[in-house]
Amino acid sequence: MQKKAELYRGKAKTVYTTEDENRLILHFRNDTSAFDGQKIEQLDRKGMVNNKFNHFIMTKLEEAGIPTQLEALLSDDEALVKKLDMIPVECVVRNVAAGSITRRLGVEEGLELNPPTFEFFLKNDALHDPMVNEYHIRSFGWAKDEDIARMKELTFKVNDVLKTLFDEAGMILVDYKLEFGLFNGEIMLGDEFTPDGCRLWDKETRNKMDKDRFRQGLGSVVETYEEVANRLGVNLA
């Protein structure tokens, strides 16, 4: 499948149309952004690592019965996906407190959250992705009741699958963000699952192995993503 025209340029990926109106091509760029796009840098190999990482994770999720938009890896940094009608909210599950919840609720980073929390955020950089609840989603017509319920169900199912996967590779899945869309009326997981959109800590040392390395200027960003990939057995060759 060939790229036809640029449909949308995000902060880290560009989306292209194809000859098939129901299929898109995602190009994972090396751009790495944080703080709603205020900090942006090009990191060598990141597009390739995230594309292959995303393919590996989405395949595991499909095998566990979670519908995803991913169809095929096309090249080192491109993937073929179904064209979803995206729902403009982000679904976040937290197993351990870190990031915005520590500031919002004044809790210590590292506090175990049992049961895990679930939060919705509106996808809007200009408004700094404000937290919203199901009433906002319904009142503003961003999603229907049954789609909200399905997004929550699938987001927790992802937690069951990935907590174990990362644990077996010596890592703690601290939190993650998912985005969903509709394809022929069915909710499917879209966007990506990579260390750009989750927090992962080493189980022994609690070292940060995700985009917090970039946000906090800890260095070795892509090298650490590669370490995560290697531990999981992702083929980066």
Ligand code: TMP
């Ligand atoms: P937060 O602590 O900043 O609310 O983020 C929670 C998790 O969700 C963290 O792993 C980062 C991810 N996330 C994104 O990838 N993009 C976003 O726009 C937001 C709000 C969160």
Ligand code: ASP
């Ligand atoms: N992905 C968002 C951004 O670039 C938020 C973040 O990861 O910090 O700006």
